[in-house]
Amino acid sequence: MATVDLMAHTHHAPDDASHSDAHHHHAHSPHPHGTLGHEQPDAGSMATLLDLDAAVTGHYLDDVAGRIEALVTRPTRVIDLGSGTGTGTLALARRFPTAQIVALDNSTELLERVATAASRDGIDDRVRTVTADLDHALPAEVIDVDIAWASSTMHHFADPGALLSSTFAAMRPGGVLAVVEIDELPTFLPADTAEGEVERRLRASANARHWNAHPDWSSTITDAGFELVDTIDVVTHIDNPPHAARDYAALWIGRARNGLADEITDDDRTVLDRLLGDGPTSVSARDDLVVDARRVAWLARRPA
Numbered sequence: 001m002a003t004v005d006l007m008a009h010t011h012h013a014p015d016d017a018s019h020s021d022a023h024h025h026h027a028h029s030p031h032p033h034g035t036l037g038h039e040q041p042d043a044g045s046m047a048t049l050l051d052l053d054a055a056v057t058g059h060y061l062d063d064v065a066g067r068i069e070a071l072v073t074r075p076t077r078v079i080d081l082g083s084g085t086g087t088g089t090l091a092l093a094r095r096f097p098t099a100q101i102v103a104l105d106n107s108t109e110l111l112e113r114v115a116t117a118a119s120r121d122g123i124d125d126r127v128r129t130v131t132a133d134l135d136h137a138l139p140a141e142v143i144d145v146d147i148a149w150a151s152s153t154m155h156h157f158a159d160p161g162a163l164l165s166s167t168f169a170a171m172r173p174g175g176v177l178a179v180v181e182i183d184e185l186p187t188f189l190p191a192d193t194a195e196g197e198v199e200r201r202l203r204a205s206a207n208a209r210h211w212n213a214h215p216d217w218s219s220t221i222t223d224a225g226f227e228l229v230d231t232i233d234v235v236t237h238i239d240n241p242p243h244a245a246r247d248y249a250a251l252w253i254g255r256a257r258n259g260l261a262d263e264i265t266d267d268d269r270t271v272l273d274r275l276l277g278d279g280p281t282s283v284s285a286r287d288d289l290v291v292d293a294r295r296v297a298w299l300a301r302r303p304a
């Protein structure tokens, strides 16, 4: 069975199927990831999705950064593994004013956005971007790390175990690792509406298809030498979400509609098309949107 990943940009099949333990309520498959949708999003549309994601569900950045803060004292070096547009980079820079943050990604286009955002926020002296392929290891120049952050990225890398081992080696004793993954297809309509029911059917299909499959990273993390501190369910529920939620909802619903096209009934497709259209009941016009999303975060430490 193919797995699907709505946030796919570039993909690699995991070499090692041993980390495919079931996690939470849906089982994950060791099979290669595929995209939910026929085309890989280009860097521009990926950037739009990532920025909307932070604008709407960005509280998770502060939630998890707050948990990290309780574990480290005056960090000076933070790395963001697969930074994308830098939503995590910037949140960490805000949270840790004593730190230099290194954003690593294999997309120079996305890293340029990180640099632009850092100068916009007046913190370009503390944010550095490094183009790097993280499939197997960190670049050797990365050393003395106090905090390593990997959000919605770990499942992209070809050999997450090797990357985590090299992260461990680059980390100072007492340093903290945070791995975050999106857990479920988010929904945007109230559960008690016909549209909300369609969305929940989509989510069930996506789960059954191992959408955004990620293993329980616990054993990969501890195998690399880290001590697991906590696993956190990060639940998002937003009534009256910001305006950006309309575009964000349209993006997700559109991708799910295309990616799961072969499973959607004609009736459900009609509902989805109405949500994606420009009529009064479309997501861009309605004012009853409610965002429900879930992430999971693993916090670990290199023993002091």
Ligand SMILES: C[S@@+](CC[C@H](N)C(=O)[O-])C[C@H]1O[C@@H](n2cnc3c(N)ncnc32)[C@H](O)[C@@H]1O
Residues within 6 Å of the ligand: 007, 008, 009, 010, 050, 081, 082, 083, 084, 085, 086, 087, 088, 104, 105, 106, 107, 110, 132, 133, 134, 135, 150, 151, 152, 153, 156, 157, 158
């Ligand atoms: C879903 S995005 C997550 C971005 C960001 N961490 C966030 O949460 O907004 C995945 C990121 O991983 C990067 N990526 C994927 N494979 C990579 C690789 N082999 N080496 C470095 N970066 C990679 C992509 O370019 C993309 O920016």
